[in-house]
Amino acid sequence: MDMKEFKLNYYEKLYLARHFEDELMKLFADNKVVGWIHSNKGHEVIGVSLALAMKSHDYIVPHHRDRPAYLAKGLSAKSLLAEIMGKTTGCCGGIGGELHIMDVETRIYGPTGVLGSNLPIALGIAYANKLAGNDHVVVCNFGEGGSNRGSFHEVLNMAALWSLPIVFVCENNKFVEFTPMQKHMNIEDVARRASGYDIEGIIADAFNPMETYETFKYAIEKARRGDGPTLVEAKTYRLDGHYEGDPMKYRDEEEKKYWLERDPIIGFKASLLNESIANESELESLEASVHQVLKEAVEFALKSEPLKVSDTFKNVYA
Amino acid sequence: MDMKEFKLNYYEKLYLARHFEDELMKLFADNKVVGWIHSNKGHEVIGVSLALAMKSHDYIVPHHRDRPAYLAKGLSAKSLLAEIMGKTTGCCGGIGGELHIMDVETRIYGPTGVLGSNLPIALGIAYANKLAGNDHVVVCNFGEGGSNRGSFHEVLNMAALWSLPIVFVCENNKFVEFTPMQKHMNIEDVARRASGYDIEGIIADAFNPMETYETFKYAIEKARRGDGPTLVEAKTYRLDGHYEGDPMKYRDEEEKKYWLERDPIIGFKASLLNESIANESELESLEASVHQVLKEAVEFALKSEPLKVSDTFKNVYA
Amino acid sequence: MTKINFRWAITHALDEELARDDKVFLVGQDVGESGGVFGLTRGLYEKYGGWRVKDTPISEEGITGLAVGAGMIGHRPVVEIMYMDFISLAIEQLANQAAKTFYVSGGKIKVPMVVRTLAGGGFKAGIHHSQSLESWFTHIPGLKVVYPSTPYDVKGLLKSSIRDDNPVVFIEHKGLFSLKGEVPDEEYTIPLGKADIKREGSDVTIISYGKSVHQSLEAAEALAEEGICAEVIDLRTLVPLDKETILKSVEKTNRAMVVYEATKESGFGAEVSSIISEELIYDLDAPVRRIAGAFTPIPLGDAEDAHFPTVEEIIKVAKEMCY
Amino acid sequence: MTKINFRWAITHALDEELARDDKVFLVGQDVGESGGVFGLTRGLYEKYGGWRVKDTPISEEGITGLAVGAGMIGHRPVVEIMYMDFISLAIEQLANQAAKTFYVSGGKIKVPMVVRTLAGGGFKAGIHHSQSLESWFTHIPGLKVVYPSTPYDVKGLLKSSIRDDNPVVFIEHKGLFSLKGEVPDEEYTIPLGKADIKREGSDVTIISYGKSVHQSLEAAEALAEEGICAEVIDLRTLVPLDKETILKSVEKTNRAMVVYEATKESGFGAEVSSIISEELIYDLDAPVRRIAGAFTPIPLGDAEDAHFPTVEEIIKVAKEMCY
Ligand SMILES: Cc1ncc(C[n+]2csc(CCOP(=O)(O)OP(=O)(O)O)c2C)c(N)n1
Ligand SMILES: Cc1ncc(C[n+]2csc(CCOP(=O)(O)OP(=O)(O)O)c2C)c(N)n1
């Protein structure tokens, strides 16, 4: 893929992630969504960069703000949206909803309702891959808040000890529900904790698409080579509330403004134009195609069958 | 207390710890002990240094090799031995045994059968002291093996965040049951993990009595001043097996020899003589008095009433 | 008497106990400045300060153990575990440390502490935000377990739990938060270990707790119209269990059912059912029935209702028992 | 047939499954080079190497989750949790992750895995090394729970558990390790979910599992001399439960008791007792009795015996029921 193609692809995925979120919020406001939704605005660069840096056989064990990664890794907007809306056409048949997206095809694993509990699962997938002797890499995401669960420590220790093919991604968005991260830890950088396991800790600016991409690419290829785990801290900012409906009384509006002005989706588009990688009309048609995808996804999800109550008594045992 | 007094006191406590262990092993071999015993030979300097660096109102939340600290902190050999032998005269009435020594008087808290579970308890005692606004310090001990439990991470994070009056003591004795510590983590120094919480991590040579004492003194007084927690890693070597009866097939005899030659109890005695702090006869009489204490403790424990079965149905609720 | 909702009854109980005893303090995620994810601690941070109403990191094991330690030296911590589903992370500290310390110290070290946790359906949020796991704790000697159903009860029982010298698992059903009820203006407590007969009756005893009490009462209304007079017992405290009230009632009615939202199998209703059958089998005109949660995880959305007991089911079973 | 002890039957089962399927691997503290704290994995490290027989750090939550993840992508991990008392640290991964993944993935992602753990008394090591906590797991839909009592059963059931596509909590009673019994020389498995009638009888059904089976059998011997013919059912698998075998037996004997070592209250025996009373109340000549662990933590030393069911108690209760 040449640079132009790559960057356009990147932009398309960013754009899709952001606008998927907009559609989702509209559906939520319309009462078409089952359960909560946790907006990922501000996290898009992380998911898109990861997905593009991964191979299709690589695994992701996400946390609750990783829809951009799902979409970029190839889970269809239809399947994702239908799942969140509790429809049988969703990737899990509509039984899990927003928090429990899993998909064998695109290798998304691990239900994520209990923070920090995905890390041991990711460790296990990496262990099994190492045992199998293949070159598949596992990416495991979590927030800075969730990283204070004990599981973080147990898992980083074992991953380092056994030099497993895994990349830990801390999506540091400065908030943990309704409190700032400073109420959760007295360090600025979660990446700093890597040293306690003698692994590399790297910080990436998640409002900078290419830097973030290169960082993940480096960590993933390192893992693939057999050189063990990396802890990447992607610095971002939660542009929306913790979940839809959060009045955000705790938020500093100046701070939000600062981040909004740096919005990477706008900035990346501008850079494509400024650097003459694409022209307005190319981008417009790309955007139009994303909207078309989303329109189809919304229609698809809306008209899909909701999960049948009788089906919720199935699949207790394999 | 002048230096001579201090050092003699220190030596007496070291000597008591070591010989308590010998008595205990004899009783164990004689089938007089209920349950297991985990020898603490090699750990004495840690316990004695801690106890001497603490004030009587300071708390210790120990792990399973901390008899030297109990004794040095003032728990009587009688009470301790009786407890381990399941006698009603033991500090817990004989119901807990070796693993669950607690004593309100000498401020020993936290039953320790599940590794790592004492750390959150120590955190809570420190939190309560901070809330009460007193200057009591909590010391919390654990092995390098137990430090890989998630609780370590959660507790160090909170202790650091709230700058609690607590000292974490990792008694690194190189073994975790029957495996060397290298099978448990890929770092040499647990102290290195302190930096991830932005607290001080210090290594002390636990075969060097005064260095260890000074290190603990520093960390404890720092905590008392309100300057927050420290992680002290006391480097030692488990001279005996994991528990009595362990055939120790995994042990490198050369390594053991190396450590035995540095035995701090012998070395400290030699230094007292060499530096003319005490003469032979002073030390002999001190040793004799320890043996007298132990003799009385053994007699006391042997003739004490065993825990009555009917009493084991009491105290389920306060 | 004032009518307040369940949610506020919790806040008032916490407020009064914080004011009464400076050994009481709260810890939990977002319990401080933000007033709690469910607003249950609103205003307390401002009133008692950040050390007595403490926002914590996401460290459920750590904060539960924090309470154990603080309790050991005479404080009265109250921990919030946001969803009972996450109590799996705290169960080590509850079951192995808090529950056993008084015993293993030979009766010398008490562990007063309360773990408040939000259980049950109602938020329709699926597998990790809907469970009711009381039977994990009723199985552990040394723990008390409280599961109130009304604003009056939740307030009086929470205050007693905080004053109790033992570790208490205090379960608040999310589906009850908006329920309104009378609460005295003056201070009161309700002793742990006393069930409450929420409705008297003579034909069948419906034993329940938490949200299911209201379904039981609704069913009892409907049954009354069909000539079946059901007695509804609200256990309120599962441990210690008020066997006396249960057995006295069943001796009178000769029929009993237990209604609870948790998974039926190995749920607390099994204990209640076993006790009744053990003690009163010769009095029973019908087998003790359990109406409880399905043997499945809890699905997302409205489908959850089909996994929990329903009023219709209670009515149907009561009729089967009585005819 | 060869007579081997319970301990070796476990080792052989692990060995055979490791040999049969390279997706099988073991993780746990000291399971590797040292051959296990109880010698249960002796020789396997040498035979299968350090990656398939993996010594782990003290990280119970982490290694249980490791198994969940590996299971999800088609491996068959077997975790050892050294003492069941420590399973509190693993219950999050078992109850919230392993148990619910197949369900919440819409039936697309299986989690084959086994958690082997050592339960019960016998080592006389007190509160944190003696518990039997099966009922925490029998309450969680999605988990299977196995609790064998003989060398023959433990081998056949462990092999089936490893081959099962669901998460299995496999409980080994420490008091059985030296028990000897016949085991076929050729390969065999025992299906999960099938109880075994260990002794036939007509007067009373004693339902049990784990070590208590042997006490039940001993009591049955003694009862026979007094003219009471007891049928002893070994459940072997608690989930799925073989209700059919239980109910058929009780239909015949009209009397049932459940014997188990765990704390009686909210223990698995409550579930069994409830089912029998629900289904067969009109057949019962006496209430279903539970003979089980005392409602206390487990004390150090010989005193523990008084906290567990005894042969005498079983005999006494059986006589009360039959006369
Ligand atoms: C173990 C656990 N504790 C608490 C929660 C409730 N909870 C859900 S999201 C959240 C905040 C998570 O913060 P962070 O990890 O920083 O991720 P973010 O939401 O900021 O992306 C909390 C506390 C949970 N789901 N799991
Ligand atoms: C949570 C837990 N896992 C396992 C054990 C079993 N166990 C008892 S002592 C021990 C080794 C502890 O090693 P370390 O922490 O280094 O302390 P040491 O014995 O070397 O002093 C183990 C694994 C336990 N008691 N608790």
Ligand SMILES: [Mg+2]
């Ligand atoms: Mg965050």
Ligand SMILES: [Mg+2]
């Ligand atoms: Mg060690």
